[in-house]
Amino acid sequence: MLDLIIIGGGPSGINVGISARRAGLNYRIIEKGVIANSLYHFPVNMTFFSTSLKLEIQDTPFISHQDKPTRSEALEYYRRLVQSFNLNLNLYETVDRMEPTEGGYRVFTDKAEYTAHNVVVATGFYDTPRYMNIPGEDLPKxxxxxxxxxxxxxxxxxxxxxxxxxxxxxxxxxxxxxxxxxxxxxxxxxxxxxxxxxxxxxxxxxxxxxxxxxxxxxxxxxxxxxxxxxxxxxxxxxxxxxxxMTGYQPNYALFERLGLPIQENESCKPVFDPNTLETSLPGVYMAGVACAGLETSKLFIENTRDHGRIIVDEILKHAAAAAN
The missing domain is CATH 3.50.50.60 (FAD/NAD(P)-binding domain)
Incomplete structure (x- = not known):
């Protein structure tokens, strides 16, 4: 049984993975696409609003040619993080659902089944467009x-x-x-x-x-x-x-299959403790911009950089309490 499964291989998932590796946890990151899949789908010529300094995670310098990095520079940064920390990362593997099991959770993907004491959901929101639901929206153009x-x-x-x-x-x-x-x-x-x-x-x-x-x-x-x-x-x-360009939202269909409760208000945020990031499912945590629900302009990479540390500290605390 793994200590931790991290769903999502974007900046937040990578962040949690580095914290887990540094803490000596047995973890696995599962990503349905490429490294930083959401950023990969950003416009080719995009420049970030934040500076490279504010986007740095895990005290690892983010070097860019200008104050504000480009999409290609960001992809290079996160790729180097994965390779430098030799993270346990499965690409092109889609999480389907999970169910409670003794001592944790069983996570089912399109390729395998895993069991873990803890699960982190770090799926962002850019992968799920907000559709207009009008005639012709499915046309190729x-x-x-x-x-x-x-x-x-x-x-x-x-x-x-x-x-x-x-x-x-x-x-x-x-x-x-x-x-x-x-x-x-x-x-x-x-x-x-x-x-x-x-x-x-x-x-x-x-x-x-x-x-x-x-x-x-x-x-x-x-x-x-x-x-x-x-x-x-x-x-x-x-x-x-x-x-x-109508905006994006978290993958609520996945949240439902994972059994994550959602707040019944306009924000539609997952239900979690803001101090520990643990959801109402014991041992299941939220990380990164997915925590904001539909309020997608509230959270960014730069103000969720502490999520990896918070979650891993909480996991270690629970493990120590159980051992005693």
Whole structure:
């Protein structure tokens, strides 16, 4: 039986894994994709809002060319952490469910079964888009992840949303030659947009380079057009691609299969002790941004860097108490 299974091989899972290794625990990290899978799906040209200093974990320096690191620099950093600490990490293995067993839990994946005294859920939220649930959303031209503007050169592109991802996508696509329109539910660009991006997108909208429809919803997506619901009524526009930058959320379907209770309020946070990060399931802990539930703008890598230490200290405390 393992001391600990960590579900998720992103920054938080790696963080907990390093703490576990340093404490001499017998652990295993299980990741459904690549190392830092969520970060891997960030836009190719993305720059972080936080500085590399604030993103460092486990007192390991994060070296970047500029103050704020790029996506590629972050991927290199987390890869080096995994290799430098020789972490026990299974890639391309998906956790399906878990059930209580004597002294801990049995965790079932698509490749194996494991038993462990403790389980940490560090699954982030970027892997699960918030869908619009409208006709045509399943068409191949609809993307819930933005990667590179080269695909959209000379195309009619609708960007849905007004947060960081939407603004980045709209600006990059427009600068590479796409005809960009934005559909925005509110009456303006969100205040939380990066301070160097917000005036840029607002000025492009003001000058008419990027067309924006405010207080507008996307009602239907068709093969060659989209239907918007504007304050003046339905509007049909020609369209080649839809970038649905509508946000992301934790993997609640997985939480349900794991048996994790969820708060019945607007935040939909998992139920856990904020001091120990232990859930109402004994020996099961939450780590990283998944702790925020739907309040995805509250937690980041930089303000969850102590989760690994907190969880492993708690596990060691429980083990010492049981031994006595």
């Amino acid at each position: 609809v993307r819930h992840y933005y990667d590179d503007p080269h695909v959209y050169i000379g195309q009619d592109v609708l960007v849905v949303g007004a947060a960081n991802s939407a603004c980045d996508a709209a600006l990059e696509c427009w600068r590479k030659g796409a005809n960009v329109t934005m559909a925005i539910r509110g009456d303006g660009i969100y205040d939380r947009v990066k301070y160097w991006i917000k005036p840029d997108i607002e000025n492009r909208i003001k000058e008419g380079s990027i067309k924006a429809y405010f207080n507008t919803t996307t009602e239907e997506i068709r093969e060659h057009e989209v239907v918007l619901g504007t304050p003046d009524g339905p509007l049909t526009l020609p369209n080649d691609f839809v970038l649905a």
